[in-house]
Amino acid sequence: MEQNGRIDHSIISLEHVSKRFESAGRVKEVVNDVSLEVKENEFVVLFGPGQCGKTTMINLIAGLEPASGGTVTVDGKKVEGPGADRGVVYQTTALFPFCTVMGNVEFGPKSRGIDKKTRRERAQYFINLVGLEGFEKSYPNQLSGGMRQRVGIARAYCNDPKVMLMDEPFGHLDAQTRYMMEEELEKIWQKEKRTVVFVTNNIEEAIYLADRIILLTNCPTSIKEEYIVDLPRPRSYVDPEFLKLRKTILDNTEETL
Amino acid sequence: MKKHFVGEKAEKTVYAILAIATFFLAWAFITTFTAAGETTPGPVEVLKLLVDSFFEPIGRFTLYGHLYYSIRRVLVGYVVAAVLGIIVGIAMGTSRYAEAIIKPIFELIRPIPPIAWIPLVILWFGVGELPKYAIIFIGSFTNVTLNAYTGAQRVDPTLIGCAKMLGTSDRDIFLRVVLPSSLPQIFAGMQVALSTAWMAVLAAEMIGAQEGCGWIILRGSDTTNIPLVLVGMVVIGVVGLLLATIMRMAERRLCSWNRMDV
Amino acid sequence: MTELEKKKQKDKRKFALISVCSLCIFFTVWYIATAVMHLMPDYCLPSPVQVLEAFIYKLGNKAPDGGTLFQHIVASLKVALSGYVLGAVIGIPLGICMAWFRRIDLFVTPLFDLVRPVPTIAWIPLMILWFGIGLGAKAAIIFVSAFIPCVINSYAGIKQTKPVHLWVAQTFGASRTKMLFTVAIPTAMPLIFTGLRISLQAAWTTLCAAEMLAANKGLGYMIQLNRSLARADLIIVGMLTIGFIGTIFSAGLGKLESKMVKGGKKG
Structure with missing residues (x-):
């Protein structure tokens, strides 16, 4: 592996990764021989129909589930379990309900024993970045869905991970909030560049955010096609180029059952 | 809305007072005027x-x-x-x-x-x-x-997975996730x-x-x-x-x- | 990859084995502490073997407490069930009415709240004074203990009916009475059953107390009398019987519940 080749160095790599689940003696193939390289600071969107193994792929990279075959490498190290070098933003937000916004955002740094002043400052920076200034002392059940997801993003960022894994973070939001959050995420990402793997089943969201879209097949998931999106940012949902790409991808997408 | 709410609360109080008053009056009445009074004391006696x-x-x-x-x-x-x-x-x-x-x-x-x-x-x-x-x-x-x-x-x-992803040790997961979650x-x-x-x-x-x-x-x-x-x-x-x-x-x-x- | 499955099964067997061992150790320690080392005198803590012997003895003998185990069980069941059934038959409809009719709610709920904080056990002396020490007093105490959870839970059950469901019924032209029976009561079913189960437990517990204070038959009486005779073996037999019957009751109600409640517990 090439060392410190800053820009073209691939930070996440999946080599012939597959995943099978077993229950009651039946084997279900979910991910089938996926190979993928993600470059540093690249925004990659995994796009695919409803119940394909997108979340499973995120969990494989996160190390929350072991791969049945193949290897996942992040920043040169083989993934063998969960770790702080990968930040996850969950669809269900998975905020700690018993912690305030501040408590949630500083959870990671606190776990790693960073002193209070430093971690507070850092957490405050990210709380401000996601636009939640003034809500530091609120509990998650006092926040709206969009605000909770902002906390989730700030929490992942605050731990300073090498890569960010986002599992349909806006899946539960209403359409209006969703557009707003997409714009917001793009702004945050421009300001705090990270490698992002983002899962969605919403095509506009995919094209709006991605540097590269990986189109997945139905279960068992494999890579069907890749699209480089090189439209200038911030993008417009009604740009003809945008719409053309949208049609191309949708035509190639399999119907969900 | 608020006015309605106040009215409802007042109604509740009135009924509660009415109910409890009826209860004590009935108790006093039965113990004073019927044979039950021979075995059971009235509310005044109990209060005293x-x-x-x-x-x-x-x-x-x-x-x-x-x-x-x-x-x-x-x-x-x-x-x-x-x-x-x-x-x-x-x-x-x-x-x-x-x-x-x-x-x-x-x-x-x-x-x-x-x-x-x-x-x-x-x-x-x-x-x-x-x-x-x-x-x-x-x-x-x-x-x-x-x-x-x-x-x-x-x-x-998911919360435990999430804490693990944030680099939390097992001991901290117990103290900072499991314990407060079960509170x-x-x-x-x-x-x-x-x-x-x-x-x-x-x-x-x-x-x-x-x-x-x-x-x-x-x-x-x-x-x-x-x-x-x-x-x-x-x-x-x-x-x-x-x-x-x-x-x-x-x-x-x-x-x-x-x-x-x- | 069936390895994972295999490992799971192996784990399951391993933990089951640990459980069995744990129970064996429990009884062995008990046996050694009593029969071998005599850490406590026999009249305080008999060995498990003595308890088993006492159990077998009690099946056929009336001494020393005036009844075989079976007779005590029958006596207790008679009291418990009569009070319990009465409590459920009166308590559930009352709870439903309290929740469904506004005026009853406003009038009866304060009275109910007045009485509720007094634990049922505290009713025992009063009931004995009012009804003597026969079946009546005990049934009345069990009634109180079963009645309260039945009211509370059926009340809460009806109250949790979603207005949306009522509106739907209304648009179909259902009358209020019809809505009560087709919408509200089915919604309340799971909680009514919770109430039935809680009150069965409460009834059984209260029965023990009532029989310990005033009875000449029944399991509570049996353990209380054997205390004064310092027959710990018979006390433990009585305790285990009480626990066992309680378990059978709740298991039976659980079965009935899964048959009667449609559409699952939540939602």
Whole structure:
């Protein structure tokens, strides 16, 4: 592996990764021989129909589930379990309900024993970045869905991970909030560049955010096609180029059952 | 909207006062004008005795003394049971080894009502304070343990995964995720346990004691002194209500994050 | 990859084995502490073997407490069930009415709240004074203990009916009575059953206390009398019987519940 080749160095790599689940003696193939390289600071969107193994792929990279075959490498190290070098933003937000916004955002740094002043400052920076200034002392059940997801993003960022894994973070939001959050995420990402793997089943969201879209097949998931999106940012949902790409991808997408 | 709400509240109060007034009037009427009055005292008589018993001793103590004994017994037995119950319950909920070892014995003993332990406990510890503590302990322990156990078991696995992804150590996951997550459930258990403990102390005092609220009503019964029985019941009810209110307030403070739309 | 499955099964067997061992150790320690080392005198803690012997003895003998185990069980069941059935039959409809009819709610709920904080055990002396020490007093106490949870839970059950469901029924032209039976009561079913289960437990516990204080038959009486005779073996037999019957009751109600409640507990 090439060392410190800053820009073209691939930070996440999946080599012939597959995943099978077993229950009651039946084997279900979910991910089938996926190979993928993600470059540093690249925004990659995994796009695919409803119940394909997108979340499973995120969990494989996160190390929350072991791969049945193949290897996942992040920043040169083989993934063998969960770790702080990968930040996850969950669809269900998975905020700690018993912690305030501040408590949630500083959870990671606190776990790693960073002193209070430093971690507070850092957490405050990210709380401000996601636009939640003034809500530091609120509990998650006092926040709206969009605000909770902002906390989730700030929490992942605050731990300073090498890569960010986002599992349909806006899946539960209403359409209006969703557009707003997409714009917001793009702004945050421009300001705090990270490698992002983002899962969605919403095509506009995919094209709006991605540097590269990986189109997945139905279960068992494999890579069907890749699209480089090189439209200038911030993008417009009604740009003809945008719409053309949208049609191309949708035509190639399999119907969900 | 607000005006409507005020009106509703006022209506509720009026009805409540009406209902309780009717109750006391009916009680007074029946005891004054029917044959029931020969065995059962009227509300005035009970109230008078209640006030008196704060100054005049019943048996060896005034009401204060009896209250002191009952409450002390409950607190000692209950606190020990709560601490041990939380430890055992969480151990069972987080470690499969602890679960496999403790659960069968626990399940063997759990169905026996705390009151059924009284004879054996008296046989073991005699008539001092220790048997009362033991009975209250038994009464509270199962509830706390069971709830701490389910609480620790039901911690959202995504939250644990999430904490792991943030680089949290196993010890910290226990202290900062599992423990606070199970807190509402533990509190639910402690609330039930407290009312069971209060019931257990009464039973214990009725069966073998010389003082306490349970003893008051038994004494009333033994001397066919119905007013005394009723005074005892009123005091017991009030203390039970106070204990429950204190627990509810503590829960509200500690688990405020758990309620919807605060 | 069936390895994972295999490992799971192996784990399951391992933990089951630990459980069995744990129980064995429990009884062995008990046996050694009593029969071998005599850490406690026999009248305080008999060995498990003695308890088993006492159980077998009690099946056929009336001494020393005036009844065989079976007779005590029958006596207890008779009291418990009569009070319990009465409590459920009166308590559930009352709870439903309190929740469904506003005026009853406003009038009866304060009265109910007045009585509720008094633990049922505290009713025992009063009931004995009112009804004597026969079946009546005990049934009345059990009634109180079963009645309260039945009211509370059926009340809460009806109150949790979603207005949306009522509106739907209304648009179909259902009358209020019809809505009660087709919408509100089915919604309340799971909680009514919770109430039934809680009150069965409460009834059984209260029965023990009542029989310990005033009875000449029944399991509670049996353990209390054997205390004064210092027969710990018979006390433990009685305790285990009480626990066992309680377990059978709740298991039976659980079965009935899964048959009667349609559409699951939540939602």
